[in-house]
Amino acid sequence: MERSYPPSHQVDKNKRISLIGVGRLGLCLALVAERAGYQVLGVDVLPQYVEKINNKTLVSSEPLVTEYLSSSKNFRATTSVKEALEFADVIMVLVATPSTGGDRHYDVSQVSRVLTDINNHRVENKHVVICCTVLPGYIATIGRELLRDCKNTSLSYNPEFIAQGDIIRGLERPDIVLIGQGSPQAGDFIEALWSNFTCNEPKICRMSPESAEIAKLSLNCFVTMKISFANQIGDIADRTENADKYAILAAVGSDSRVGSKCLGWGYGFGGPCFPRDNRALAGYAESVGIYPALAFATDEYNKLHSDVMAQKLLEEDREEYIFENVTFKEPCAVPIIEESQKLVVAKKLAKKGKKVVIRDRPDIIEACRQEFGNIFIYQYKDSLLENHSLANNSNHTYDKVNPCSSFSTGDVLRDAALATVDKRHGGLLSTSELEKK
Numbered sequence: 552m553e554r555s556y557p558p559s560h561q562v563d564k565n566k567r568i569s570l571i572g573v574g575r576l577g578l579c580l581a582l583v584a585e586r587a588g589y590q591v592l593g594v595d596v597l598p599q600y601v602e603k604i605n606n607k608t609l610v611s612s613e614p615l616v617t618e619y620l621s622s623s624k625n626f627r628a629t630t631s632v633k634e635a636l637e638f639a640d641v642i643m644v645l646v647a648t649p650s651t652g653g654d655r656h657y658d659v660s661q662v663s664r665v666l667t668d669i670n671n672h673r674v675e676n677k678h679v680v681i682c683c684t685v686l687p688g689y690i691a692t693i694g695r696e697l698l699r700d701c702k703n704t705s706l707s708y709n710p711e712f713i714a715q716g717d718i719i720r721g722l723e724r725p726d727i728v729l730i731g732q733g734s735p736q737a738g739d740f741i742e743a744l745w746s747n748f749t750c751n752e753p754k755i756c757r758m759s760p761e762s763a764e765i766a767k768l769s770l771n772c773f774v775t776m777k778i779s780f781a782n783q784i785g786d787i788a789d790r791t792e793n794a795d796k797y798a799i800l801a802a803v804g805s806d807s808r809v810g811s812k813c814l815g816w817g818y819g820f821g822g823p824c825f826p827r828d829n830r831a832l833a834g835y836a837e838s839v840g841i842y843p844a845l846a847f848a849t850d851e852y853n854k855l856h857s858d859v860m861a862q863k864l865l866e867e868d869r870e871e872y873i874f875e876n877v878t879f880k881e882p883c884a885v886p887i888i889e890e891s892q893k894l895v896v897a898k899k900l901a902k903k904g905k906k907v908v909i910r911d912r913p914d915i916i917e918a919c920r921q922e923f924g925n926i927f928i929y930q931y932k933d934s935l936l937e938n939h940s941l942a943n944n945s946n947h948t949y950d951k952v953n954p955c956s957s958f959s960t961g962d963v964l965r966d967a968a969l970a971t972v973d974k975r976h977g978g979l980l981s982t983s984e985l986e987k988k
Contacts, residue, residue, distance in 0.1 A: 565740065566590055569635035570643050571665050572683075573604070573628055575613055575885075576711065577645035579718040580682070582619040585626040587748035592638045593628040604628040612885050612914075615719040632665075636674050641740055643680045643709070650823075656686050656831035659693070666697035666706075675702040678737040680709050684828065687764040687835045690731070705733030708760040709741050710767045715823065716883035727754045727770075731763025768832040772846060775829045777813040778820045779852040785816030786859045818860070819853040821890035822879035826850070857892055861899035871906040872897070875932065878915060886914040888922060901926045 566589050570577045573593035581591045595601050603609040605628055607621050620626075629635065636642065646661040662681060669679060679698060681690070685708070694706050708731030713721030728745045732738030738757050745753070758766065781800055788796035796816050804811030820826065833846035864872060876882065879891045888894055894909075901907040909919050910930045920929065 564640055565743070567639040568592075568641045568643060568744070569639040570594065570645055571632060571635060572644060572646040572661075574645070574647070575611075575715070576682070576713070576718060577643075578604075578611070578616060578620075579613065579713075579722055580643070580645065580711075581626050582616065582623060583719060583722050583748040584744060585623050586619065587744075589625070589744070589747075590639075591626040592635050593626065594630065594632055594635045595628055596630060598630055601628040601630055613716065613718055614884055619719065632668050633672060636669065636672050636677070640676060641678045641680065641737075642669065643682050645682045648683045648685060650827040656827065656834050657684060659685055659689060662689075663693060663697060666694060670698050670700050673700055673702075674704060677701065677704045678707065678733065678740060679704060680707045680737065680741060682709050682711060684710055684767060684824070685764060686831055687761065687768070690733075690760040690764065705737045706760065707731055707733040707737045707741065708763045708767075710763070712767075712770065714880065714883075715887050716878070716880070716885045723748060723750045725749060725751075725753045727756055729763050729766055729770075730755065730757045731760035731766075732757055733760060765832075765835075768828045768835070771825055771828040772832050772849065774813050775820045775825050775853070776845060776849045779849045779856070781814045781816055782819060782856040783852050786856065789863070818892035818896070819856045821892045821895070823887065823889045826853075826890050853892075857895045857899065861896045861903075864896070864900060865903060865905070869905075871908055872900050873908040873910055875910045877909055877911055877919065886912070886918045888915065888918050894919065894923070897927065898923065 568584060568589055569592045570581050571594045573581055573595050577593060581593050585591045593604065595604075600609070604620065604626075607623075609617070609620060611617055611620075644662060644665050646665060648657040648659050648662060650657065662683060662685065666679070669677075679701075681694065685694075690706055690708060698704055698706055708729075710729060711722065712725060712727065712729070725745075728742070728749075730738050730741050732741070742755055742757065745755070756763075756766070784799060784803070785796035788794040788799055800814050800816060801811070803809055804814040829846055829850055833843035833850070836843035836846065874893050874897045877888060877891055877893045877897070878885070879887050879889055897907050897909065906928065907926075908928045908930055909916065910932050911919070912932055916929045916931065919927065
């Protein structure tokens with residue numbers, strides 16, 4: 552049964568937000584805001600998904616989501632963008648901007664369609680906030696133009712720094728909050744929102760949207776640079792007699808100018824955020840006449856490091872190699888294997904004719920099957936009977952191929968389930984498009 556809200560005049564305007572896009576990230580943001588005392592209305596194109604949210608029957612693999620939803624009192628969802636625009640003065644956009652490669656780097660078509668739809672409603676006195684990753688220059692060259700008919704309406708940028716599989720904890724305990732404010736009033740609202748739901752005291756960084764677009768990519772790219780640097784030093788140490796890579800990196804990270812986070816040797820960086828953000832910043836740098844040598848080197852050594860790891864394993868000449876926990880980072884509660892460096896190494900071994908076993912949860916095994924087909928042998932982590940080729944070999948002792956992982960964080964893409972609705976881009980449809988369905 553759909554819950555009703557108090558009349559608008561009875562609710563503090565500074566305690567209402569509308570979220571256009573309540574996939575993984577949007578849903579998590581809605582729930583932490585609701586727990587902080589906000590009235591939240593979310594928009595999604597899937598009626599059945601909206602119904603599950605409103606009936607509190609949605610079950611998510613993201614930690615804490617199911618629990619937070621079941622206890623929520625002031626959060627509901629709708630398929631109507633118009634309703635969301637009427638509900639609150641602050642409209643946060645959290646749709647997918649998937650990787651495209653080439654000069655664009657991010658597919659911003661969903662964001663642009665949402666902004667166009669908002670403009671078609673000719674809203675006034677609103678604060679629109681983009682929370683998904685866009686290429687530097689998007690707000691200045693495209694975003695503001697798409698809201699050209701909306702009087703006294705600001706456009707801000709507030710991307711999150713969180714990890715898939717740990718989104719709520721990432722939202723509640725961020726190191727920094729990046730606010731590219733379209734107006735001082737918008738910046739005040741966003742800062743108050745984060746201050747109300749965070750459990751720590753993050754650094755609040757307020758700046759122009761143009762600065763925030765660059766800062767978002769820059770932070771992730773600096774982390775990837777540390778990861779590639781650490782792996783390069785570790786690989787050098789491995790080829791130096793009596794050198795201990797862990798001791799070396801611990802010493803380097805002890806200097807306050809460097810810091811120990813993300814400075815451990817292990818698999819390279821992967822996932823839906825780090826690789827694409829590094830390449831996107833490089834692409835943007837070239838577009839403004841700056842040669843991005845560091846970004847290129849970071850990406851290049853990430854690839855070379857997987858070659859080094861694969862060669863080292865090949866030299867061991869094992870009968871078989873078993874990889875566990877093959878998501879893009881470890882641990883990860885959701886089956887995301889995008890640019891997983893463990894799987895990059897595993898694929899290199901398999902292409903050399905080695906027997907490679909992927910042992911993991913059923914949902915991750917299915918993701919691997921869809922991506923790699925039959926080049927691996929698959930096995931459920933808690934059973935040796937999943938694959939017929941291993942059924943008669945349950946007493947075999949397996950050595951894990953599981954080096955220390957590099958630290959990894961990343962923000963989240965829009966729920967892939969929307970691909971079943973919009974075949975063009977897999978995302979949120981405008982109100983007019985939805986009515987045609």
